[in-house]
Amino acid sequence: MINSKMPVNSPPQPLLFDIEYTNMTACYQEGDIVSAVGEWILQYKTRQDFTYVYFNSMRTIDSQSKDYNDPWPVNISAFLPHALLSLVMIVIISRGLHFFLRRLKQPLFVSQMMAGILIYQFCNVGRRVDSIDYHMLFQPKNRRLEQSLSNIGIFFNFFLMALKVDISSIWLMGKKPFIIGIISLSIPSMVTFIVYFFIRNLLGYHVKSKHDFSLPLLAMLCHSFFFVQAEVLSELGLLSSELGRLALSTSIIQDLIFWILTPVFNSMTQSQYGEKNVILHLLFFAIMVAFIILVIRPYALWVVRNTPSHARVREVHITMITLLVILMALASDIVGASYIVGPMLMGFALPSGPPLGTALVGQIDLVATELLLPLVYIVAGREMDWTAAGQDPSHGLCLGIMVLIASITKFATVAISAAYCGLPLKNGVLLGLIMDFKGIMETLILIYFKSGRVINGATYTYLILVVVAMTSISSLLVSIFYKPLDMENNVCKNVRDLSCQSELRIITCFFDDKPIPALLDFFEWLTSLVAQHCTCIYALHLKELRASSRSSLVCHHKGKEHTDKMNMDPILNHFATFAQQKKEKVTVMPFTSVVPQTNLHEDICSLVVERKIALVIVPSPRKNSVAYAESDQSVRDLIPLVLEQAQCSVGIMVYHNLTRVASTLQGHQFCIGVVFIGGPDDREVIAIAGHMAYHPSVQLNILHFRIPCIIGSKRSDLVELCVREQKLDDQVIDQLQRENAHNDRLAISEVAINDPVQIMDVIHPLGYKYDLLLVGRRHKHLSILESEALVEWTEWPELGVIGDLLASPDFKTSANILVVQQHGFS
Numbered sequence: 041m042i043n044s045k046m047p048v049n050s051p052p053q054p055l056l057f058d059i060e061y062t063n064m065t066a067c068y069q070e071g072d073i074v075s076a077v078g079e080w081i082l083q084y085k086t087r088q089d090f091t092y093v094y095f096n097s098m099r100t101i102d103s104q105s106k107d108y109n110d111p112w113p114v115n116i117s118a119f120l121p122h123a124l125l126s127l128v129m130i131v132i133i134s135r136g137l138h139f140f141l142r143r144l145k146q147p148l149f150v151s152q153m154m155a156g157i158l159i160y161q162f163c164n165v166g167r168r169v170d171s172i173d174y175h176m177l178f179q180p181k182n183r184r185l186e187q188s189l190s191n192i193g194i195f196f197n198f199f200l201m202a203l204k205v206d207i208s209s210i211w212l213m214g215k216k217p218f219i220i221g222i223i224s225l226s227i228p229s230m231v232t233f234i235v236y237f238f239i240r241n242l243l244g245y246h247v248k249s250k251h252d253f254s255l256p257l258l259a260m261l262c263h264s265f266f267f268v269q270a271e272v273l274s275e276l277g278l279l280s281s282e283l284g285r286l287a288l289s290t291s292i293i294q295d296l297i298f299w300i301l302t303p304v305f306n307s308m309t310q311s312q313y314g315e316k317n318v319i320l321h322l323l324f325f326a327i328m329v330a331f332i333i334l335v336i337r338p339y340a341l342w343v344v345r346n347t348p349s350h351a352r353v354r355e356v357h358i359t360m361i362t363l364l365v366i367l368m369a370l371a372s373d374i375v376g377a378s379y380i381v382g383p384m385l386m387g388f389a390l391p392s393g394p395p396l397g398t399a400l401v402g403q404i405d406l407v408a409t410e411l412l413l414p415l416v417y418i419v420a421g422r423e424m425d426w427t428a429a430g431q432d433p434s435h436g437l438c439l440g441i442m443v444l445i446a447s448i449t450k451f452a453t454v455a456i457s458a459a460y461c462g463l464p465l466k467n468g469v470l471l472g473l474i475m476d477f478k479g480i481m482e483t484l485i486l487i488y489f490k491s492g493r494v495i496n497g498a499t500y501t502y503l504i505l506v507v508v509a510m511t512s513i514s515s516l517l518v519s520i521f522y523k524p525l526d527m528e529n530n531v532c533k534n535v536r537d538l539s540c541q542s543e544l545r546i547i548t549c550f551f552d553d554k555p556i557p558a559l560l561d562f563f564e565w566l567t568s569l570v571a572q573h574c575t576c577i578y579a580l581h582l583k584e585l586r587a588s589s590r591s592s593l594v595c596h597h598k599g600k601e602h603t604d605k606m607n608m609d610p611i612l613n614h615f616a617t618f619a620q621q622k623k624e625k626v627t628v629m630p631f632t633s634v635v636p637q638t639n640l641h642e643d644i645c646s647l648v649v650e651r652k653i654a655l656v657i658v659p660s661p662r663k664n665s666v667a668y669a670e671s672d673q674s675v676r677d678l679i680p681l682v683l684e685q686a687q688c689s690v691g692i693m694v695y696h697n698l699t700r701v702a703s704t705l706q707g708h709q710f711c712i713g714v715v716f717i718g719g720p721d722d723r724e725v726i727a728i729a730g731h732m733a734y735h736p737s738v739q740l741n742i743l744h745f746r747i748p749c750i751i752g753s754k755r756s757d758l759v760e761l762c763v764r765e766q767k768l769d770d771q772v773i774d775q776l777q778r779e780n781a782h783n784d785r786l787a788i789s790e791v792a793i794n795d796p797v798q799i800m801d802v803i804h805p806l807g808y809k810y811d812l813l814l815v816g817r818r819h820k821h822l823s824i825l826e827s828e829a830l831v832e833w834t835e836w837p838e839l840g841v842i843g844d845l846l847a848s849p850d851f852k853t854s855a856n857i858l859v860v861q862q863h864g865f866s
Contacts, residue, residue: 123186123415129159130414145519146512147272149479152414153508156421187419187491193412194484195369195383196404201267202387203397205292216286216461221293223457224475228262228450235445239438260482260503261446263298266291268479272515278474280635280642281524283467285593287474302378324375328368328382336364337389344396353399361390361400413480420483423490424504425497432498439502447476447510470522476514478507524642533654534689534862536727544573544731548657549580549633549644551674553611555659558695558856560618562657562812565710567626568734576627578647579615583634584674593643596630637674641681648688655728656686659693662847662857679838683861689724692817692839694847694857713810713855714742715803715842718769721816724862726772729814733780741810742788744773745799800845807853815842817861 134148134155141151269291270279278284343357365383372382391397429436451472458468483504490500538544544566548559567575596612612630619628633643644656660675683690714729716722726742733740746766773788780786791802803813817840834844843859845851 126418130155130418133158145516147275147515150508150512152417156417159418160422186415189412190415190419193408195380196408197413198380199365199383199387200401200405202384203390203392217289217293219461220457221290224450224454225294227453228446231449232262232446235442260485262450264291264294264475265481266295268477268481272477276519280639283471321376325377328371332386332389336386340390340396344391347395353395358399358403420487424501428498429501435498436502443506470518473514473518476510478511482507533652534724535654536724538654541573543576545576545653546655547578547580547647547653549582550659551582555695556614558693565732565735565738567622574625578629579612580631580633581609581612582640584637594632640678644682645685648686653688655689657691657693658682659695662694662696688863690861692859709737709739710811711739711809712812715815716742716744717819718765719816719819720862721818721860723772725814725816725860726776730776733783733786740786744790746792810855813846813855814858817843817859
């Protein structure tokens with residue numbers, strides 16, 4: 041029925057129908073994502089007793105727009121070059137700013153927001169709205185379509201962020217994140233709401249709906265979003281740090297509370313249209329969630345099961361899941377929830393990591409993050425109104441007071457609750473600064489309430505500046521005062537520093553099972569049932585963080601006599617079995633570390649300090665061996681960082697692709713050789729070899745090479761250093777001989793040489809005699825071994841000159857090589 045009750049002064053509308061309001065839900069926000077899907081769009085607008093349904097072609101009705109008579113408010117022909125120009129400008133300007141601001145430890149979000157402000161605000165100064173160049177740069181008629189494209193980038197980006205979260209890890213967080221998260225959200229929210237209740241009348245006309253304005257304030261000032269925390273911490277290199285992990289776990293708890301309360305709040309807003317609409321809203325939302333859990337998730341798991349190992353996911357599955365993401369965005373918008381809720385719930389439901397999670401991130405991330413998402417910052421900058429903000433400074437003062445009170449309250453509650461959980465005061469203060477990071481989530485909330493006319497341009501401008509300022513200041517302070525690997529107050533340990541009865545604590549790290557036989561051989565020879573000392577092995581399985589936002593360090597040792605083998609990687613079971621064979625002499629602590637490639641060393645170095653480790657073993661395949669593959673480049677990148685930052689001795693195990701395990705060869709004698717030239721690193725090798733001398737199946741041969749100091753260097757100071765080092769070397773050898781006076785399995789041979797070539801001439805004929813060769817990495821007291829010519833000729837500098845010679849393909853041997861560096865010697 042055509043409506044005859046048209047308002048007299050209303051602009052002409054196409055195909056206007058009236059529908060009884062009692063049977064219709066009219067709860068859609070203008071400019072919502074539903075306006076961008078499909079060629080024909082339904083948009084609802086309620087007027088008194090009727091709901092008018094407009095059938096529009098790629099347009100929405102903006103109540104602030106005066107161009108009702110224009111049948112095509114969106115200039116499609118000019119939109120593509122305008123969008124490309126906007127993208128080029130935002131990318132170039134933001135990356136240019138970030139090139140300088142990153143030196144001040146500013147995250148990319150700050151640079152992108154500044155670029156969005158610069159593009160629209162300062163380029164707009166002095167331009168007439170009706171001028172040609174203004175329309176060429178900004179295209180006012182294309183704003184809605186531009187915002188719709190940015191919305192598409194937003195929900196795809198949030199889908200990817202949720203996909204990178206392993207929701208099952210929530211139950212492994214412990215009590216600290218729950219306590220800190222709940223306290224630091226509830227108390228600041230109550231304080232902020234009370235302050236806002238008393239000063240809300242001072243806001244005046246700047247806030248249209250003072251009741252609705254409390255929500256963006258609480259969400260922006262009191263909440264810490266996981267996605268924002270993960271992005272900023274990743275840029276600061278703190279994703280795998282202790283405080284970084286705690287902050288991410290805490291923000292996940294707050295996110296759960298936020299996203300549970302969001303549908304409830306949306307349902308309450310529907311109550312003004314009747315209880316029936318509230319019930320329908322919750323019913324349709326429950327149907328959408330059930331569809332995700334019962335249909336989409338089983339489909340994704342089926343895809344994972346039917347994808348062969350190390351194979352790519354078929355393109356048809358990637359396309360299908362991408363279409364489902366768009367469908368969930370539309371569905372969540374139709375049921376009255378935010379358009380990002382559906383894609384985000386779908387991201388949580390899908391399995392993260394390879395093969396499906398990694399494939400989705402690789403296919404969607406570039407378009408969503410680099411092409412569509414930057415349009416958000418242009419929209420954010422365009423909505424700012426500097427003129428209105430400058431006309432009423434008292435309004436900015438009121439907002440400043442609320443922001444200051446809320447920030448201080450949140451900062452204090454985080455610090456106090458962290459202290460209650462046992463964190464040091466400094467770490468609690470730094471955690472409070474980390475929880476003050478703001479980003480794209482807060483910006484989207486403000487854009488949403490600005491477009492919904494809840495706040496005006498002045499309030500929006502002030503709050504956007506608050507978001508940028510809080511992130512900028514907090515990230516700078518955290519980067520200055522938080523050094524996860526700051527070891528000034530920590531006492532480093534080496535194997536030589538341990539007494540004969542002290543527990544020997546060792547960390548070994550690996551990416552796959554290829555080095556396991558070599559590592560088990562080494563630990564078999566190092567530990568003996570007749571030795572006086574005990575050994576604790578920290579087996580650290582390293583996994584590179586892919587298709588995930590949250591790094592983790594999981595300990596699978598649940599108690600003194602219990603190891604959680606059910607949830608442990610199968611590769612770690614080898615070490616658990618080894619510990620059972622050694623009875624009480626060996627303890628194994630299995631860990632799994634999931635961190636970004638650039639932070640792989642941080643978990644190792646932090647465990648060294650926390651557990652007072654004396655030795656770290658990093659396995660690496662031998663050059664040109666069958667075991668070497670492209671994936672081992674991660675090991676090559678890891679070794680220099682561990683050598684530089686680990687506060688203990690470091691051993692590089694150069695292994696062959698052998699399957700023999702010494703503990704399974706009963707009654708077999710093993711021959712271990714030590715290339716002893718002298719210096720602190722070689723003396724650390726003697727300390728390690730001394731532990732092996734207790735093993736009844738080990739034949740230990742020490743080749744003591746003596747190089748005259750006058751040959752090593754002609755400088756008098758270096759000659760004196762060489763003489764002192766040789767005296768210390770002789771003391772170490774004498775001590776080892778006294779401790780093994782009745783051990784006929786120890787043999788020490790002295791060889792006088794004049795150059796490094798003679799070392800190889802002596803060792804080369806014995807290459808196949810040894811099962812393991814040990815050597816120090818550096819010999820700086822002998823300049824003949826550290827000359828520039830030899831160093832430049834070395835292919836693997838991290839192995840040192842002699843270690844590189846032993847690991848080269850020219851040295852024919854079946855022995856594994858252990859190159860040792862003692863900490864504290866440079």
